[in-house]
Amino acid sequence: xxxxxxxxxxxxxxxxxxxxxxxxxxxxxxxxxxxxxxxxxxxxxxxxxxxxxxxxxxxxxxxxxxxxxxxxxxxxxxxxxxxxxxxxxxxxxxxxxxxxxxxxxxxxxxxxxxxxxxxxxxxxxxxxxxxxxxxxxxxxxxxxxxxxxxxxxxxxxxxxxxxxxxxxxxxxxxxxxxxxxxxxxxxxxxxxxxxxxxxxxxxxxxxxxxxxxxxxxx
Numbered sequence: 001x002x003x004x005x006x007x008x009x010x011x012x013x014x015x016x017x018x019x020x021x022x023x024x025x026x027x028x029x030x031x032x033x034x035x036x037x038x039x040x041x042x043x044x045x046x047x048x049x050x051x052x053x054x055x056x057x058x059x060x061x062x063x064x065x066x067x068x069x070x071x072x073x074x075x076x077x078x079x080x081x082x083x084x085x086x087x088x089x090x091x092x093x094x095x096x097x098x099x100x101x102x103x104x105x106x107x108x109x110x111x112x113x114x115x116x117x118x119x120x121x122x123x124x125x126x127x128x129x130x131x132x133x134x135x136x137x138x139x140x141x142x143x144x145x146x147x148x149x150x151x152x153x154x155x156x157x158x159x160x161x162x163x164x165x166x167x168x169x170x171x172x173x174x175x176x177x178x179x180x181x182x183x184x185x186x187x188x189x190x191x192x193x194x195x196x197x198x199x200x201x202x203x204x205x206x207x208x209x210x211x212x213x214x215x216x217x218x
Contacts, residue, residue: 024052047077066093098122131165
């Protein structure tokens with residue numbers, strides 16, 4: 001499974017990329033606003049760090065506006081994935097941009113049939129928001145299982161399942177078990193995937209035992 005980091009923080013992206021943990025990046029207007037920087041400048045910086053897809057979201061609501069913004073965003077770098085909402089206008093824009101060879105991430109998906117429509121429209125990625133469903137006492141991971149089952153039924157659908165609104169390591173583990181293609185994860189949650197109390201305890205014990213030997217390496 002690929003890991004995309006869900007942030008516009010350049011320092012966070014650099015650090016995680018150095019550890020080989022970043023296959024791509026997702027951004028949105030809210031994340032960009034937190035940086036206080038120009039959107040275009042942030043995108044260029046991210047694309048210089050990351051070779052994989054970098055999702056950049058349009059703000060227009062009509063298809064012609066989304067297409068115009070999407071084509072402009074795509075000129076930033078070859079690895080830009082234009083993010084459009086799962087509306088009829090968004091799907092029109094998705095079809096147009098996909099036909100021009102531009103990657104498209106269809107976002108704000110909350111049902112399996114919505115995901116099917118995005119697949120029909122040629123989306124590169126579909127972004128189901130599992131955490132937001134959990135907030136409504138609906139198991140978001142059930143949606144991932146349904147989308148995976150539908151997509152596996154049809155060879156003509158090449159859309160990748162990009163699990164979004166990830167709130168915990170458990171979301172990531174379940175998504176991987178179900179065969180999701182990508183998880184986009186906040187930096188704080190991505191770091192949680194690495195940590196385990198038994199790892200810390202074991203490391204402390206090893207170091208204590210080594211110190212008792214009085215030896216040095218090198």
